[in-house]
Amino acid sequence: MRSARTSATALIPMSSTATSPGEILKNEINPKPEIHRVIFRDLTADTEGNATGVGLGDFVLRQLADKLDPVSTYMNVITSKYPGGGRLPMVVDNDRQAIFLAIGSALRTEAETAKIARIKNTKDVEEFWISEPLLPQMLASGRVEQLTDPAPLAFDEAGMLGAF
Numbered sequence: 001m002r003s004a005r006t007s008a009t010a011l012i013p014m015s016s017t018a019t020s021p022g023e024i025l026k027n028e029i030n031p032k033p034e035i036h037r038v039i040f041r042d043l044t045a046d047t048e049g050n051a052t053g054v055g056l057g058d059f060v061l062r063q064l065a066d067k068l069d070p071v072s073t074y075m076n077v078i079t080s081k082y083p084g085g086g087r088l089p090m091v092v093d094n095d096r097q098a099i100f101l102a103i104g105s106a107l108r109t110e111a112e113t114a115k116i117a118r119i120k121n122t123k124d125v126e127e128f129w130i131s132e133p134l135l136p137q138m139l140a141s142g143r144v145e146q147l148t149d150p151a152p153l154a155f156d157e158a159g160m161l162g163a164f
Helices: 062-067 070-079 096-104 134-138
Strands: 006-013 036-045 059-061 090-092 116-119 128-130
Touching: 036 062, 036 134, 059 062, 062 090, 070 090, 096 134, 116 134, 128 134
Parallel strands: 036 059, 059 090
Antiparallel strands: 006 036, 006 116, 116 128
């Protein structure tokens, strides 16, 4: 069995109250960040099409959906006793659409103030991109350091984010 490694983007809202069954909240019991929307961008070659876990997301890019191998994905989610991990979220063509829909579907979130985090993949999270509204909160945690100056998201002509 191979585990899925995906490239992901998360929309981290400012509120502290759950509004949907899949929301992850930060509180005394659960120190994880509150996340309203998750976008899965792609599968690495190591996954061999196993998309176990993408069912936890809200949007996937078409490039991921096209690589999905239903047999290995379904075998893994049935073995893990969590078939929901193999569901396919809404499929969109590019990053620009996915981020637009994620922000538009999150409660109390505007594009200008959206707290967004982007990781290279689920195995390599030592360095990641965050939106400027999230920067003060991350720096205040004492667990991260700023490596570059803030810069806007840069999309190519196809609506895709640049290489990580």
